[in-house]
Structures are given as structure tokens and as C-alpha cells.
Amino acid sequence: MPVIRSLSKVAKQALLSPPGCGCQPLTMAVRTISFSPRQITSDASFHSVSFSETDHPKVLITGGLGQLGVGLAKLLRKRFGKNNVILSDIRKPPNNVFHSGPFIYSDILDYKNLREIVVNNRITWLFHYSALLSAVGEANVALARSVNITGLHNILDIAAEHGLRLFVPSTIGAFGPSSPRNPTPDLCVQRPRTIYGVSKVHAELMGEYYHHRYGLDFRCLRYPGIISADSTPGGGTTDYAVQIFHDAIKSGKFECNLRPDSRLPMMYIDDCLRATLEVMEAPAESLSMRTYNINAMSFTPEELAQELMKQMPELELTYNIDPVRQAIADSWPMNFDDSNARKDWGWKHDYDLPELVQTMLNYLGVETRMAQAS
Numbered sequence: 001m002p003v004i005r006s007l008s009k010v011a012k013q014a015l016l017s018p019p020g021c022g023c024q025p026l027t028m029a030v031r032t033i034s035f036s037p038r039q040i041t042s043d044a045s046f047h048s049v050s051f052s053e054t055d056h057p058k059v060l061i062t063g064g065l066g067q068l069g070v071g072l073a074k075l076l077r078k079r080f081g082k083n084n085v086i087l088s089d090i091r092k093p094p095n096n097v098f099h100s101g102p103f104i105y106s107d108i109l110d111y112k113n114l115r116e117i118v119v120n121n122r123i124t125w126l127f128h129y130s131a132l133l134s135a136v137g138e139a140n141v142a143l144a145r146s147v148n149i150t151g152l153h154n155i156l157d158i159a160a161e162h163g164l165r166l167f168v169p170s171t172i173g174a175f176g177p178s179s180p181r182n183p184t185p186d187l188c189v190q191r192p193r194t195i196y197g198v199s200k201v202h203a204e205l206m207g208e209y210y211h212h213r214y215g216l217d218f219r220c221l222r223y224p225g226i227i228s229a230d231s232t233p234g235g236g237t238t239d240y241a242v243q244i245f246h247d248a249i250k251s252g253k254f255e256c257n258l259r260p261d262s263r264l265p266m267m268y269i270d271d272c273l274r275a276t277l278e279v280m281e282a283p284a285e286s287l288s289m290r291t292y293n294i295n296a297m298s299f300t301p302e303e304l305a306q307e308l309m310k311q312m313p314e315l316e317l318t319y320n321i322d323p324v325r326q327a328i329a330d331s332w333p334m335n336f337d338d339s340n341a342r343k344d345w346g347w348k349h350d351y352d353l354p355e356l357v358q359t360m361l362n363y364l365g366v367e368t369r370m371a372q373a374s
């Protein structure tokens with residue numbers, strides 16, 4: 001990999017240099033091997049700055065056609081301008097996404113193509129969303145290992161080489177059965193039992209290593225299960241909490257694949273995407289860590305259904321447990337301790353369970369009425 005070759009050459013030179021020769025320390029040397037016209041230093045502060053047309057990050061989002069990427073692009077385009085945010089994926093975009101702003105094909109396993117995109121578009125911030133999620137990952141371990149681990153290595157090298165600010169999401173799935181589950185703090189035992197979780201712990205550690213070793217401006221949030229109305233989940237354990245709304249509105253029935261008492265941390269998408277932008281804009285000196293838990297609420301399928309039944313008392317709920325997903329849910333946090341995010345950069349969620357249910361029903365109800373009318 002080109003950057004690794006360059007890095008090891010620089011490292012070798014630094015190691016070979018005699019003491020007292022006045023050479024730069026390794027971290028400095030590595031940073032200067034890359035040149036980015038709009039390089040953002042790790043101490044740059046964007047917290048309360050509003051960006052003018054000429055002074056703004058140039059953003060690339062990988063894996064942008066999944067549950068979260070399109071919403072993230074919308075938020076970032078509002079803040080930085082439509083043409084400064086490029087959405088990318090290996091899938092074909094639907095019409096509305098294709099016409100809403102720049103979209104390009106990018107396979108994160110293709111290092112040269114990634115580098116070309118970053119260079120040609122003078123990218124300064126990268127949001128790395130490509131991944132195979134927990135349930136899909138267990139069904140295809142080799143592909144999950146390749147996308148989630150090899151892909152991440154490409155991203156880290158490109159980001160270090162070109163001085164990018166890099167956001168990589170982690171997950172509640174980065175914890176396992178031997179982690180404290182109620183609540184789960186930022187720093188504790190992490191021995192996940194899924195390839196997804198293992199790859200995310202790897203991403204957290206590699207990102208932090210590149211930060212300390214090479215000065216990479218790496219930022220990472222551990223997301224809970226994310227609930228959204230206008231995008232579908234990509235094959236995770238928390239997907240039931242999105243599907244229940246669609247099925248309730250469409251058929252008045254829902255078959256849940258987790259036990260009624262499976263408690264997991266969850267968050268509405270608007271909170272998740274706002275947190276992502278906030279941590280990217282936080283002054284570097286406010287970040288005492290580079291990987292933070294974020295939390296909003298925590299509920300079981302039974303509690304979610306009860307809240308939903310306040311508005312749809314006729315909902316019929318049945319259970320047909322998926323043993324793979326259930327085993328994963330049983331090993332994940334029940335509650336997330338996000339006190340460090342709240343203390344360091346002022347994280348605060350807006351949506352609790354009642355607001356979440358109301359917002360989802362409003363959105364999907366309007367959509368259904370519009371579809372029926374047309």
C-alpha cells in the first residue's frame with residue numbers, strides 16, 4: 001500500500017538518523033510527507049464558525065446509500081453547501097439521491113480509486129460509513145472482514161496521507177458478553193462475539209493509534225441502534241425497531257425477531273447525525289478521548305410496542321425469535337453511559353421514546369396518506 005511504503009521509509013530514515021542530528025520527530029515527518037491544499041490541523045476549531053463559500057470542509061461520505069448516509073449528506077450540505085459534500089457507494093443511487101447533490105462510485109477496497117477521489121476533489125473531511133452490519137456480517141464473515149477491516153485500512157492510510165479529518169462510526173456492538181452491560185462505560189472490557197463487533201473494536205484502536213502515532217485527526221462515536229423513517233436498515237440486530245413502524249402502519253401486525261425483554265440502547269436518526277456533526281466540529285482540545293459512547297434512550301420490544309399501542313391500540317404483536325440476532329442482542333449493552341460525551345463536547349439528545357414514536361408515526365402516516373391519494 002503506497003502510504004504504508006512511504007511511512008515505513010520515513011520511519012526507517014528517522015530510526016537511522018543519529019541522535020542530535022536536529023531531524024524532525026517521526027510524527028512531524030509523517031505528516032509532512034502528505035500535501036493537502038486545504039489541510040485541516042488537529043487543533044482547528046469549527047465549533048461556532050459559520051462557513052463561507054470559500055472556507056469550508058470538502059466532504060466525502062463512503063457507503064453513503066445505507067440507512068444513515070443520505071441523511072448525513074443532507075445535513076452536511078445544509079451546513080457546508082450542496083457541492084461540498086460528495087456521497088459515494090458501490091450501489092446505484094435512486095433518482096432523488098442522484099439529483100440532490102454530487103454522487104460518485106467508490107469501492108473502499110480500491111485504494112487507488114479512493115486516493116484519486118480525495119485528490120481530485122480536494123477532500124478534507126471523510127465520513128466512513130461503509131460496513132456490513134451485525135446480522136449480515138455473521139452471514140458472510142469473509143466479506144465483512146474484507147469490507148470492515150481491509151476497507152478501513154485503506155481509509156486510514158488515505159486519511160493520514162492527505163491530512164484529512166476522519167469520522168468512523170463504531171457501535172454498541174463493539175462490546176460483548178464480558179463487558180458491563182448496564183450501564184456500559186466508554187472504557188471497559190471489549191470482547192465482542194461478532195465479526196462486526198471485532199472489526200469495530202479494530203477500527204477504534206487503529207484510529208486512535210494513527211492519531212497518537214501520526215497525528216491523524218480521528219473521531220469516532222459508538223452509535224446505539226438507529227431508528228429512521230425514510231431509510232431502511234442494512235441488516236442489523238436492532239432493525240426490528242424500525243420495521244415495527246412500517247409493518248404497524250401497513251398491516252397492523254408485527255412479528256418481532258427478538259424476545260420481548262431484549263433491552264438495547266437506541267437513538268432517533270436526527271440525534272445521531274447531529275452528534276456526528278457536533279463531534280466533527282468540536283475543538284480538538286475539548287476531546288479528552290477519540291472514541292465516545294453516545295446515548296439517547298433504551299427500551300425492549302415490549303416497551304416500544306406499548307408506546308406504539310397508545311396510538312395504535314389494535315396493533316397485533318407476535319414473536320418469532322431469530323437465534324442469531326437474539327444471541328447478539330443478549331451480548332450487547334442494555335444501557336450506554338455517555339457522560340464523557342456530555343461533559344467534553346456538550347452532547348445532549350432531543351428524542352426520548354414518546355417523541356420518537358410520535359415522529360415516526362407522523363412521518364410514515366403522512367407518507368402513507370400521500371401514496372393512497374396519488
Ligand SMILES: NC(=O)C1=CN([C@@H]2O[C@H](COP(=O)(O)OP(=O)(O)OC[C@H]3O[C@@H](n4cnc5c(N)ncnc54)[C@H](O)[C@@H]3O)[C@@H](O)[C@H]2O)C=CC1
Pocket residue numbers: 062063064065066067068069088089090091106107108109128129130131132133147151169170171172222223224225226227232233234235236238
Ligand atoms: N444503522 C445503525 O443502527 C448503526 C450504524 N452504525 C454504523 O454506521 C455506519 C453506517 O451504517 P448504515 O447506514 O446503517 O449501514 P448500511 O448497511 O445501511 O449501509 C452500508 C453501506 O455500505 C456500502 N458498502 C458495502 N461494501 C462497500 C464497499 N466495498 N465500498 C463502498 N461501500 C460499500 C453498502 O452498499 C451500503 O450502502 C456503519 O459503519 C455502521 O456500522 C453503527 C451503529 C448503529
Ligand SMILES: CC(=O)[C@H](N)C(=O)O
Pocket residue numbers: 133134135171172173196223224225226235236237238239
Ligand atoms: C447497532 C448496530 O450497530 C446495528 N444497527 C446492528 O444492529 O448491527
